[in-house]
Amino acid sequence: xxxxxxxxxxxxxxxxxxxxxxxxxxxxxxxxxxxxxxxxxxxxxxxxxxxxxxxxxxxxxxxxxxxxxxxxxxxxxxxxxxxxxxxxxxxxxxxxxxxxxxxxxxxxxxxxxxxxxxxxxxxxxxxxxxxxxxxxxxxxxxxxxxxxxxxxxxxxxxxxxxxxxxxxxxxxxxxx
Numbered sequence: 679x680x681x682x683x684x685x686x687x688x689x690x691x692x693x694x695x696x697x698x699x700x701x702x703x704x705x706x707x708x709x710x711x712x713x714x715x716x717x718x719x720x721x722x723x724x725x726x727x728x729x730x731x732x733x734x735x736x737x738x739x740x741x742x743x744x745x746x747x748x749x750x751x752x753x754x755x756x757x758x759x760x761x762x763x764x765x766x767x768x769x770x771x772x773x774x775x776x777x778x779x780x781x782x783x784x785x786x787x788x789x790x791x792x793x794x795x796x797x798x799x800x801x802x803x804x805x806x807x808x809x810x811x812x813x814x815x816x817x818x819x820x821x822x823x824x825x826x827x828x829x830x831x832x833x834x835x836x837x838x839x840x841x842x843x844x845x846x847x848x849x850x851x852x853x854x
Contacts, residue, residue: 763832791837
């Protein structure tokens with residue numbers, strides 16, 4: 679009788695949590711089938727549409743920033759004739775200086791140009807080249823420095839200055 683009780687104790691020690699075939703099937707299902715569905719769900723989540731970049735509110739803008747050009751090659755015709763001051767004014771400067779937009783002095787307004795003219799041509803030219811206040815560098819145009827200088831002289835002279843229009847470097851050497 680004592681041997682029989684020892685055998686029952688020994689069998690109880692070696693049995694696991696699965697006691698019948700139904701529990702075995704559920705354990706197999708949870709062990710293999712459930713992880714497959716979890717992986718499928720994660721793959722679907724990762725591949726389903728664009729996710730905005732961290733800290734970005736506009737996903738289209740974030741994408742454009744990530745794929746922007748790294749460098750740019752610009753080819754210019756170095757032999758093109760330089761624009762006159764009036765042509766520069768009409769092409770670039772008139773957008774703001776004709777209407778006095780954002781506090782810019784209007785063309786021909788001696789009262790507005792007077793204090794600026796007193797600073798001298800170099801100060802005006804430097805402001806036009808580098809930008810000042812709401813005015814971008816070169817007025818937002820794509821001009822040679824000499825063309826910007828001619829535009830400054832044109833507008834300042836219309837406001838009462840008596841600046842000489844700068845000459846092209848080759849023309850200045852030929853004149854000497």
